Amino acid sequence: MIAAQDIAFLPRGVRTHKDKVRSADVLLGPERVLVLDQIGLAILSRLDGVVSVAEISEDLAKTFAAPRDVIEPDVIEYLTDLRDKGLVHVRQD
Amino acid sequence: MSVRIDPPLAMLAELTHRCPLACPYCSNPTELLAKSVEMSTEVWADIFAQAAALGVLQLHLSGGEPASRKDLVDLVAAARDAGLYTNLITSGIGLTEKRLSALEDAGLDHVQLSLQGVTASMADRIGGYKGGFDRKMHVAEVIRQIGFPLTLNAVMHRENLEDLPATIEMAQRLGARRVEIACVQFQGWALTNRVALQPTREQVERAKRTVAEAIPRLKGQLVIDFVPPDYFSDFPKACMNGWGSTGMNVTPDGTVLPCHAAMTIPNLSFERVPDSPLHSIWYESVAFNAYRGTGWLPAVCQSCERRDIDFGGCRCQAMAILGDANAPDPVCRKSPGRAVLDGLLEAEAQTVEVPRFVYRR
Numbered sequence: 001m002i003a004a005q006d007i008a009f010l011p012r013g014v015r016t017h018k019d020k021v022r023s024a025d026v027l028l029g030p031e032r033v034l035v036l037d038q039i040g041l042a043i044l045s046r047l048d049g050v051v052s053v054a055e056i057s058e059d060l061a062k063t064f065a066a067p068r069d070v071i072e073p074d075v076i077e078y079l080t081d082l083r084d085k086g087l088v089h090v091r092q093d
Numbered sequence: 094m095s096v097r098i099d100p101p102l103a104m105l106a107e108l109t110h111r112c113p114l115a116c117p118y119c120s121n122p123t124e125l126l127a128k129s130v131e132m133s134t135e136v137w138a139d140i141f142a143q144a145a146a147l148g149v150l151q152l153h154l155s156g157g158e159p160a161s162r163k164d165l166v167d168l169v170a171a172a173r174d175a176g177l178y179t180n181l182i183t184s185g186i187g188l189t190e191k192r193l194s195a196l197e198d199a200g201l202d203h204v205q206l207s208l209q210g211v212t213a214s215m216a217d218r219i220g221g222y223k224g225g226f227d228r229k230m231h232v233a234e235v236i237r238q239i240g241f242p243l244t245l246n247a248v249m250h251r252e253n254l255e256d257l258p259a260t261i262e263m264a265q266r267l268g269a270r271r272v273e274i275a276c277v278q279f280q281g282w283a284l285t286n287r288v289a290l291q292p293t294r295e296q297v298e299r300a301k302r303t304v305a306e307a308i309p310r311l312k313g314q315l316v317i318d319f320v321p322p323d324y325f326s327d328f329p330k331a332c333m334n335g336w337g338s339t340g341m342n343v344t345p346d347g348t349v350l351p352c353h354a355a356m357t358i359p360n361l362s363f364e365r366v367p368d369s370p371l372h373s374i375w376y377e378s379v380a381f382n383a384y385r386g387t388g389w390l391p392a393v394c395q396s397c398e399r400r401d402i403d404f405g406g407c408r409c410q411a412m413a414i415l416g417d418a419n420a421p422d423p424v425c426r427k428s429p430g431r432a433v434l435d436g437l438l439e440a441e442a443q444t445v446e447v448p449r450f451v452y453r454r
Contacts (some may be wrong), residue, residue, distance in 0.1 A: 011270075012204045013242030017178070021100050021148035028178040030203045030271055031243055031318075033102055035149050064351040086270050 002080045002090055004054040004072060009047050011089040016044055029087045043075055051080060052093070095236065095387035098376055100148025103340035105155055105353070108168065110345050112158040113186045115221030116209065117450040118248050118290055119282040121157070122356060125245050129217065130346040134164040136162070138171035140343060143371040145175040152177040153205075166195045168362070172199035180205060182246070185232035186225060193235050204236050205273075208247040211259045219252070220453045237268045239249040244271040249300065251288040254331075272315060276322035280354040280409060282453050289448050291441050297325045297368035323439055328399060329406025329422035336408065342374065349374045351381050356407035356414030359414055384408055386426055393428065394421050 002008060010016075015031040016036065025041045027034040036044065046056045057075045063069035067070070080087040108123035117198075126326055133142075141152065152172050158166055167300055172179045180194070180203045188196075206229065209215030216226035236243050245264040249257060257274065264272035275298075277290045278282060296349045304319045311317065323330065342350040347365040349358060356363065360381045375381060383389070389398055394405045406422020414437070415430045416421045423430030 012240055015178075015202075017120065017150065017176075019148075019150065021146070023194060024152060028244055030180065030205075031151075055376075084312055084316075086412075090313075 002053060002076050002083060003092075004057070004076065005052050005093065006072060007049065007052055007091045007093055008083070008085070008090050009049040010078045012026055012043065014087050016041070024027050027082075027087060029085075033087065034087070039074075040078065047088070096382075096388065099338065099384070101144075101339060101341055101375055102149065103153065104138070104149045105153045105340065105342045106240075107155050107157065107344050108137070108159045108162045108165070108343065109157040111161040112156055112243045112453075113161070113222055114158070114184055114225065115210070115452040115454050116219060116248075117283070117286040117452060118336060119278045119453045120280040122281050122351060122354070123285070125128075126345045132165050132173070132345065132347050132367070136347065137168055138175075139365050140347070140371065141172045141175040141177060143366070145177055147372055147375060148176055152181065153182055155182040155454075158184055158187060160192070162199075166192065166199050169196055169201045170199040173202075177204050182429055183207070184209075184220070184225070185229040185362050186222070188232050190235050190236075191241055193232070193241075195302040197239050199239070201241065203239045203244065205244040205246050206233060206269075208245050208260065209261070210253055211256050211263050214334070219450075221454070234269045242268045243267065244273060245269040246273040246275065248275050248277055249292070250277040251292045251296065252290075254292050254296040254300050257300050258307075259309050261303075261311075261315070261317065265311070267408070270316060272320065273301075273318045273320070276300070278320070278323060279413065280357075280433045284413060287437075287449050288441050288444055289450055291324070291438075293324055293442070294325060297322055302321060322428070323407075323410070323424050326424055327426045329410070329424040330410075331403040332407035332422075335386075335404045337375070337381040338385070341381075349378075351377045351384070351411065353355075355380070357409050358412050361418075362412075383454060389419070391419070391421060397427060 006039050017028050019026045025036040027036055042060060047049060057068055057072035061071050079088050083090055109131055111128060167178055179201055181201055182205045184207045209219040213226040217223050247260045261272060279287050308317050337351050344351050347367050348363045349366050350363055361383055362375050363380050364378050387404060390405045394400055406424060408418045410422050411420040412418040414433055419427035420430055423434040
């Protein structure tokens with residue numbers, strides 16, 4: 001699993017894209033297309049290569065007025081799954 | 094009941110059938126198209142724009158060897174202008190440092206490099222191209238320096254399945270993010286070499302164990318996608334995720350196909366994109382609607398719990414093995430055609446002397 005203090009980022013070759021035909025946000029990577037829901041987009045749009053997973057969770061908690069200790073495990077699970085698919089990379093600061 | 098037709102996600106653009114390699118497992122048709130019928134840069138650019146407007150998100154530039162096209166950089170730029178995620182499927186032959194750097198400037202997203210073997214002697218023998226391996230290793234190094242995300246794509250068969258662990262190691266060494274281990278699929282030219290390429294059951298079992306061990310071990314470092322050999326499976330692949338559901342293939346002269354090998358199916362005629370708009374080919378053409386959905390499936394498939402998982406499997410395989418594109422894929426254990434496939438495997442297992450490769454020249 002990714003740790004809360006890790007910095008997750010979209011590596012080169014992985015990007016979000018506005019799909020006008022399907023009216024959806026999608027994540028494009030090598031041989032992969034993922035349709036993003038509102039939460040997925042909210043997480044991925046905060047990956048700037050600087051902030052940690054913990055800081056992203058804090059920000060999301062504020063934005064969606066939800067407790068951080070509920071949000072953080074979901075963010076970690078989501079990003080870990082994308083890392084296992086090769087769509088997210090992680091570095092320790 | 095009419096079938097709901099979703100927009101396509103992917104297009105495989107066969108820019109050319111020309112290729113410096115002569116792989117015995119080539120899945121392109123036995124009869125290749127000549128350079129004289131290849132489409133111009135402008136026509137391809139228009140096709141990419143039509144594809145994006147239709148909903149295509151991913152474009153795979155393939156061939157033959159796409160680097161054999163002098164206008165490859167312009168084609169990549171046109172694809173990115175159209176808003177497509179652009180993947181180059183190449184053997185590396187024909188790519189120089191200068192050209193790779195120009196491809197980077199043009200916005201190429203990803204490179205998929207084919208691997209014919211993990212040693213020069215094996216790779217050059219399989220590819221039928223002396224010096225090819227050394228050039229490929231150099232290209233891989235330049236790809237790494239530039240920072241292109243890289244997938245290594247290895248076609249595995251009787252002669253190289255023992256090198257599977259070394260293939261996975263090579264993917265790591267070259268800095269690949271993904272490795273595609275594709276056991277040979279018997280389409281096109283590969284059918285000529287089926288006996289020489291068909292792995293043994295023991296090899297297949299060993300390969301499955303190797304992959305099952307490597308996937309969790311390399312999690313987070315290397316993604317491993319494994320395509321098992323069809324003939325040793327119990328159920329067919331959902332070919333193209335279902336005919337006319339997800340992707341399409343454009344040949345060098347602009348013929349639009351529901352799958353790579355669809356032209357082997359007689360009685361289907363395929364339209365060309367310069368003559369008809371891509372939109373109408375996808376939604377309205379007879380060929381794309383021929384096997385769309387599950388309504389056309391025979392009774393044995395209609396009552397099957399896997400009907401909506403594999404859609405009766407591969408039409409071209411049914412054609413190649415049974416001579417009937419409307420039959421269930423003979424890989425399926427529940428299909429009457431399986432006996433024919435088992436007969437072939439049995440006969441191949443009895444073969445005392447494995448035939449020599451027939452190279453694609």
